[in-house]
Amino acid sequence: MTPDRQSKGPILTLLSEFYKMGPGPSSSHTMGPMRITYDFYQRISRLPAEQLIRATGLKVHLFGSLSATGLGHGTDRASLAGLLGKSPAECPPQFLDDLAANPDRKYQLNLGPESLSLSLKDVIFDAAEGEFHHPNTMVCRLMSGTDVLYELEYYSVGGGFIEWKGYQAPEKGQPKYPYEYARELKKYLIDDKIPLARLLLENEMSISGNSEKTVWDFIDQIAEVMIRGVDTGLYVESILPGPICLRSKAAGMMRMQSGKGAAGMALTTLASYGFAMAEENARGHIVVTAPTAGSAGIIPAVLRSLRDINIPAQKIRESFLAAAAIGYLCKHNATLSGAEGGCQAEVGVGSSMGAAMIAQARGEGPKVVANAAESALEHHLGMTCDPVAGYVQIPCIERCAYGAVKAWTAYCIASQENPMERRVDLDTTIAAMALTAREMNSKYKETSEGGLAVSLVLC
Ligand code: SF4
Structure with a gap:
């Protein structure tokens, strides 16, 4: 049973x-x-012209984990790209590659009457240790000489979600079927016999105000981005960016899969899909958080494997909703951030989502969907985050492949056992993840100060 804690209210997270x-x-x-x-x-683009005319520069200060491992994650180039007005969803990967390749180049930002000259040097790796509101804290400043014209403190709270000082969650509609825990969700599904996908769709529409078509169109869009990422990663072979000089493996694995027997071929294919998307992520190319970028190889691998067995398109759409429901529960009741909870919160949640996705796509009932998700999460509990050299490569890429394999394993276990006899329920395991996250040594939370990050010596 989940320990009581103060209610945060119903889950209001949206697909987008x-x-x-x-x-x-x-x-x-x-x-x-x-x-x-x-x-x-x-925000600064909307400031009055008389304020903007005094502006001479922009500065971004990175604190905590962002300072400790930001270089390997490309935090500086991503921050500069955003300052230059590039939106994350639309910025061409080549623009980011060029920023990294030309660290001294100056870029002009036309802001009101004046043009500002910006470079990577305007993104400052500030204190890595200290008392911060969040482990991933940033301060953005509009400067006039040494005076600060306007500043805001921000927090990158995991999974690409952001907040800032004084943040208030945006106004949203209320869900048609409010829930905070899996046990509340299951009541609707089992007692009231509401299909899981229908319930999640109704909630999405009532919270966002979007139409059903808009919801399905969005899911189709992210599915295509994922499939494109896997397909690209399956043929591109390269040395991945950074000091590890890690050679990509997905394409080679696909070529070498024959001769391994049926199980070996199936596992190699699935794992190569996970590698393909995770290696695209390591290249800094476009991914879809599921739930994060570090774990973004798992759901595309599961998706591609479901397409391989000819699961109908509508069932795949619905399986994205089931996967999202698991991610929402973990976000609401634990965390999705490696910097807060270690890798169990990223790859563990991604694998759990994948297990639910497979079960939903295969037409299982809600108990099996929840049990599959529970099983996958249970076997990631305690997994630490210790990226070597601060790069999302070792152990992250292989972990995505394992996450996809564990998702299928969890589905296979949950779908053959008596669902009523499973001793551990999903809420309990999410609570255990939250507890483990709180008690985990901070060295193992995306600081690159523990585990593999300090054990592996790079030549
Ligand atoms: S090891 Fe850390 S950075 Fe890598 S996938 Fe896991 S949580 Fe993300």
Whole structure:
């Protein structure tokens, strides 16, 4: 049973907030900072002309985990791109690659009557340790010489979500079927016999005000971005950016899959899909958070494997809703941030979402969907976040492949057992993840100060 805690109210997360498109490699350290500086850019663009005419520059200060591992995550180039008015969903990956390749180049930003000259040097890796409101804190400043004309403190709170000092959640509609926990959700599904996909769709429409068509169109769009990412990653072979000099593996795995027997071929295919998308993320190309960029290889791998077995398009759409419901529950009752909860919160949640997605797509009932999600999450509890050299490559890329494999394993277990006999329920495991996150040594929360990050010596 979940320990009592103060209610946060019903889950109000929307698909477009959860499945965010943007550049990798990290939702909290790349996509979140880019969303932050793009938000700051939009705010200062609206300042009165008499204030803007005094502006001489922009500065971004990175604190905490963003300072400790931001270089490897491309936090500086993503932050500069946002300041220059590039939106995360639409910025061409080539623009980001060019920023990284030309660290001294100056870029002009036309802001009101004056043009500001900006470079990567305007993004400052500030204090990595200290008392911060959130482990991923940023301060954006509009400067006039040494005077600050306008500033705002922001937080990249995980999964690409952002908040700021004084943040108040936006006004939304109320869900038709309010729930905070899986047990409340299950009451609607089992007692009232409301199909899971219908319930989630109704909630999405009542909270957002969007039509059913808009919801399905959005899901189709993210599915296509994911499939494109997998397909690209399956043929591109390269050394991934950064000091590890890691060679991509997805294409080679696909070529070498024959001769391994049926199980070996199936696992190699699935794992290569996970590698393909995760390697695209490592290249800083466009991914969809699911729930984060570091874990963004799992759901595309599951999706591609469901297409391989000819699951109808509508069932796949509905399975995205089931996956989102698991992510929402984890976000609401625990965390999706490696900097707050270690890798269990990223790859663990991604795998759990994948298990629910498979079960939903295969036409299982809600108990099996929840049990599959529980099983996958349970076997990631305690997994730490210790990216080598601060790059989302080791262990992240292989973890996406394992996350997809564990998602299928969890589905296979949940679909053959008596669903009423499962001893651990989803709420309990989410509560255990939250507890483990709170008690985990901070070295293992995306600081690159523990585990593999300090054990592996790079030549
Ligand atoms: S180790 Fe896990 S949580 Fe940490 S950056 Fe990699 S994928 Fe994200």
